[in-house]
Amino acid sequence: MSTLDHIGRKIIAAIQSDGRITVQELADKVGLSASPCARRVKMMEDEGIIKGYSAVIDQAKVGLPVSAFASIKLEKQREDYLDRFAQAIARWPEVVDCYLMTGQYDYLMRVVVADLAAYERFLKTKLTRLEGVASIETSFALGQTKRSEVLPVE
Known part of the structure; x- marks a missing residue:
């Protein structure tokens, strides 16, 4: 299991509130440039921290x-x-x-x-x-x- 640092937690918080956020918007929110931000998201996906993306449907x-x-x-x-x-x-x-x-x-x-x-x-x-x-x-x-x-x- 990976230990999340402050930036990782900020990335997760931002993605949880808006799963359709662009990499550039995410990078701006967490204080990184787009490429390192995209790499961190990919790493969290590969490690299973981010398990997937979905829409919230009104049942x-x-x-x-x-x-x-x-x-x-x-x-x-x-x-x-x-x-x-x-x-x-x-x-x-x-x-x-x-x-x-x-x-x-x-x-x-x-x-x-x-x-x-x-x-x-x-x-x-x-x-x-x-x-x-x-x-x-x-x-x-x-x-x-x-x-x-x-x-x-x-």
Whole structure:
């Protein structure tokens, strides 16, 4: 893992707030010339610090207004059960976030769907059919207070 210096952190902060920033604009913001700035960005991409670039999409405006948070408990916390679960959910586009957790449940996932009927279909045709799932508890978001992909690097 690379240790980021002050300039590296400034680059990350700028890219996080505007992923479409030009190299020249980025260089001006962080106090470098364009070539060294581009090299540093490329180095951070190669090291996996910068994993990619994407657009932030309004889920309601694309017909997916429902966020369901499912807490999953597996029958056993053995490696093969954990691996099988992770491999299955990686194929399901409805699952947009999933975390292996400590505490009462093994996983917490956010599922994005068009409506309650779509969540029910997801539950019946995918999640409950997955071998090794002992229990599922779902909560539905009433609204979103904050969402961010911006890490507090500075």
